[in-house]
Amino acid sequence: MRWNSAKIFWIGIILLVVPGLIHAYLLMPFPGSQDLNAITVCYYLEKVIMPLRLIGMLFIVWYLFKFYAKNTFKQKIVKAAVFLLCIGSFYITDYMYKAETMFKETANAVFANGLKNRVPLNYLVVGVVNNGVAKAYPLIYLGYHHKLQDNVGNKPVLVTYCTMCRTGRVYSPVINGVRQNFRLVGARHYNAIIEDESTKTWWYQATGNAAVGKLKGQQLTELPYEQLTLAAWLQKHPETLILQPDRLYTTDYADLKNYDRVQAIDRDSTIKNKDSLFRKSWVIGVIINGKAKAYDWRHMYAKRLLNDELNKSPLLIGIEKDSLSYHAWNTSVNGKALHFKLDNNGMLTDEETASVWDWDGLCVTGTQKGQRLAKIQAYQEYWHSWKHFHPGTTFWKGDESLEQTASIYPPF
Incomplete structure (x- = not known):
């Protein structure tokens, strides 16, 4: 086979650049990239990028030694410029748009108690308790880092948060x-x-499912947590340790200002009906014995408390007065389902015995005093993420439950 000298050069350039660009495109939220079912392609492409680059360099070296000198001055300038652009593309694919360099995990996680804490009390946190030890991880910090590998009560934990789908x-x-x-x-x-x-x-961070690789099909063990304001968390766990901001990432944290409290739809003045369902509408998601259901956040907050049933389990969804802390409980007590309303003091009161319960699910007065509602793991998430990862979900919006369909909602 007789090789054309120009083909040798351009094959080398393609092998040097194209695989890395495709990989970066598919693994970052560029237009259209995230809608493709390409995780397997990404996985194996990552493994062959360096070998392909080495082969590409061999082609370039071959060309330089055998053919470059025969080029005209203009051809030499063009090829040298293209090669330099190739080198520059490595900065884009291997640094600028490489997730682990864009969103670095803090190497110095510092925690403080309530007395020495510098985190505002109205910040949302992911709260974790184990063996009597409580820790709080502010969303604004966690949202930049994406993950924190830590220990709570001598138990290893992987605390994660993805701002693109609002999943903790x-x-x-x-x-x-x-x-x-x-x-x-x-x-x-x-x-x-x-x-x-x-x-x-x-x-996948949203589900813990192994999508591709040696353990494909397995699932990470999920640990219970709560998402609520730091003030609400401290009220329940006054001895908690609170993750403090890492000064190295002050600017990155600032980019997430108000992320934990303002819906994207509220920042868009062109949208008149704020109750419309959009891709980034907040929902509360619950899964009971494999059955998923989502609750529209805006309608849920207007109602504050919802008695419901999911997969034959009595369920109570509640949002506290701060409009940010939310909870889900199983309301079965001693084999009987209780139904709740809010009293004049904003406390939970069951209709069956008129007992009063706090927002930790503990009965504080009445015939049920001392009883505690069983917590159900609930998630705050963007609607587009919840329906993608739970395609069979049902949806509650203002006292009506609707089966989730493939309807296309306005992009946002």
Whole structure:
């Protein structure tokens, strides 16, 4: 086979640049990239990028030694410029748009108690309790870092948050008996993808499902958490330790100002009907025995308290007066389902016995005093993310439950 000298050069350039550009495009939220079912392509492409680049360099070196000198001055300038642009593209693909360099995990996680805390009390936090130890992770910090690998009560935890889909999740980082370190790979379907160190499996942050790799089909063990304001968390856990801001990332935290409290739809003055359902509308998501349901946040806050049933389980959804702290409980007590309303003091009161319960699910006065409602794990999430990862979900909007369909909602 007789090789054309120009083909040798351009094949080398393509191998140097194109695989990395495709990989960066698919793993970052560029227009159209996140709608493709391409996680397997991304996974294996990442493994062959460096070998392809080495082959590309061999082609370039071959060309330089055998053909470059025969080029005209103009041809030499063009090819040299193209090669320099190739080198520059590595900055884009391997740094500028590489998730683990854009969103760095803090290397110095500092915690403080309530007396020494510098985090505003109205910040939202992800709260975790284990073995009597409570820790709070502010969303604004966690949202930039995407993940924090920590210990709570001598138990390893992987605390995660993805701002593209508004998903907080806490997992055990122990896989098959071995504690793993995780790196942030990028995103698919607007959700963060993380990789464990040992098996190099890729996991969806929103579900803990292994999407591709050696452990494909397995699932990270989810650990319970709550999302509420720091003030509400301190009221329940006054001895909590609170993650403090890392000064290295002050500017990055500032980019998320008001993320934890203002819906995107509220910042768009062109939208007249704020009750419309958009991609980034907030919902409260609940899953009971495999059955998923989402509750429209705006309508839920107007109602404040909702008695419902999901998969034959009595369910209570509530949002506190601060408009940010939310809860879900199973209302079965001693085999009987209770129904709740708010009293004049904003406390929970069951209709069956008129007992009063606090926002931690504990009965404080009445015949049920001392009883505690069982917590149900609930999530605050963008509607587009919830319906993607839970395609069979039902949806509640203002006292009516609707089966989720493939309807297309206005992009936002």
